[in-house]
Amino acid sequence: MDADRRGVLRASAAVAALLGGCASQASRRDDRTRSDRPTRTATPTPAERAAGEATAADADAADRAASDTATETETPTPTATATPRPNRPLATRTSAVVSEVRWFAREYPDAMERYREALDRGQETALELADQAEVTLAEAEAFDEDLSAVADDVADAVAPHFGIHNEIDDRLAAYGARVKRFARRGDEDRVEEELRLAAEYADGVGSDVFVDESLSRDPINNRLVRRLRNGSFQPARPLLYQIEYLTSGFRAYAFVTRHPRSPAPYDLDRPPLTDGERDAVLRAFDPLRVDRDRRDETLIAITPGRATREEPFGTTDPSVGRDRTVYVQRYESRGAARRAAAVALGRVGIDEFADDPTTVGDSQWDRIYYRVGGDTFYAYLTRAGPHLLVTGGSEVAWEERTGWGETHRRTWLAGDGG
Incomplete structure (x- = not known):
């Protein structure tokens, strides 16, 4: 041959x-x-x-x-x-890499818009209640539910690409629980304080500075x-x-x-x-x-x-x-x-x-x-x-x-x- x-x-x-x-x-x-x-x-x-x-x-x-x-x-x-x-293992790993790159290329801008909109909504709700002369227990319970919805929308926008939604969920849940607790006791000063703290937190994690630093593409x-x-x-x-x-x-x-x-x-x-x-x-x-x-x-x-x-x-x-x-x-x-x-x-x-x-x-x-x-x-x-x-x-x-x-x-x- x-x-x-x-x-x-x-x-x-x-x-x-x-x-x-x-x-x-x-x-x-x-x-x-x-x-x-x-x-x-x-x-x-x-x-x-x-x-x-x-x-x-x-x-x-x-x-x-x-x-x-x-x-x-x-x-x-x-x-x-x-x-x-x-190369089956390589195929699995490459699919994971390319799909994540594709998410940043195609879906990231819309995801960040939905992320910010959810947190803006939470901030506005907190400030509206804080400006009231009195917050009833029913309003405090509704506020807690609103924060839960905000946390869900944040997770829908960024999970599983970023893990920040878990921290946001925990923080908003804590603010909602405290607002309900002090509203039940009639402690209006503490209710207002917690509402303003919740608004400040939502504003912070929804800011351009935070997104550029922690959720950057x-x-x-x-x-x-x-x-x-x-x-x-x-x-x-x-x-x-x-x-x-x-x-x-x-x-x-x-x-x-x-x-x-x-x-x-x-x-x-x-x-x-x-x-x-x-x-x-x-x-x-x-x-x-x-x-x-x-x-x-x-x-x-x-x-x-x-x-x-x-x-x-x-x-x-x-x-x-x-x-x-x-x-x-x-x-x-x-x-x-x-x-x-x-x-x-x-x-x-x-x-x-x-x-x-x-x-x-x-x-x-x-x-x-x-x-x-x-x-x-x-x-x-x-x-x-x-x-x-x-x-x-x-x-x-x-x-x-x-x-x-x-x-x-x-x-x-x-x-x-x-």
């Missing part, structure tokens, strides 16, 4: 592994240097290229035709079958940060995420916003994911973008920090590296993602040792290469449920990288995720 034929057959294992849907054991390996194993970089013949594209024709006949014209993709897609490697510091992380927070080695929900253009930082030993918040001198950085990443991943049946796209750039006494994150200007940026495409179903993977793989080459995937924690990734604008890029691609994920885009070949994946292993890509 000649060398080209062996390369095609080996590459076919990765395709079936990425597209399959049944669990099985697969060999695991460290994704660091493999200088003893060469990679296949042969340029396909026109016939091979046509055969590779035909594999996914039923999924995406003309999808991204313009992109294909501008992108040099020089390797075929093999069509044989091999042991599938599903840039930077985000809610359960999304926990979902992005693998393991506990490390103050000396914090991770910062720069996120763009490409479907709407929403951008934000996500990180633990205060160092445990410092009362001052992190201070960053630059916005998250500038236009130039975003465009550079998307150019590098362009052959892997498949539009058909896609529901949304998300970029997550990961920056590891080193805390110092002066700078809790180690820098006020966090960089965006393509090799540490994750591009996530979410499709309408697992089947749609499987078809999108076939289209993407029809545009790239696959490491000839594809039956030995790169392992990042509990997830497995295939090593791919392709040409963009005259340069050869090397990256890692995997499918997880309805998602297609790619990361590690670089002109440096996989086997020539030192320590690649150390940062990725501290994220949801490898495990945990809250």
Whole structure:
């Protein structure tokens, strides 16, 4: 059997592994240097290229035709079958991450409006009663019920994305109980005092200052940060995420916003994911973008920090590296993602040792290469449920990288995720 034929057959294992849907054991390996194993970089013949594209024709006949014209993709897609490697835990974690990003991008503004409206209503009711000469027990009981409704509306607006609703519920319930107690005793001074305290509290937690500090969406510091992380927070080695929900253009930082030993918040001198950085990443991943049946796209750039006494994150200007940026495409179903993977793989080459995937924690990734604008890029691609994920885009070949994946292993890509 000649060398080209062996390369095609080996590459076919990765395709079936990425597209399959049944669990099985697969060999695991460290994704660091493999200088003893060469990679296949042969340029396909026109016939091979046509055969590779035909594999996914039923999924995406003309999808991204313009992109294909501008992108040099020089390797075929093999069509044989091999042991599938599903990433079910990664699929679950990625769904949790993307759904939270989507909430901030699409629903957060309306949620904050409903949150403020509920607290404004509670404040106004408290002040109206406080201005009365006398508050009857029936009015005090009605006020307590009103505060309970305010707390319910607050929870409907922000839960489970933020946990502040529990504290607000407890505080409003305490004010309502005290107003009833002193109204029952006829202690008008204490009734007025508690009413004004309730109004002051509602005004405080509904203020712009409080929302910007405790319920912010840039930077985000809610359960999304926990979902992005693998393991506990490390103050000396914090991770910062720069996120763009490409479907709407929403951008934000996500990180633990205060160092445990410092009362001052992190201070960053630059916005998250500038236009130039975003465009550079998307150019590098362009052959892997498949539009058909896609529901949304998300970029997550990961920056590891080193805390110092002066700078809790180690820098006020966090960089965006393509090799540490994750591009996530979410499709309408697992089947749609499987078809999108076939289209993407029809545009790239696959490491000839594809039956030995790169392992990042509990997830497995295939090593791919392709040409963009005259340069050869090397990256890692995997499918997880309805998602297609790619990361590690670089002109440096996989086997020539030192320590690649150390940062990725501290994220949801490898495990945990809250």
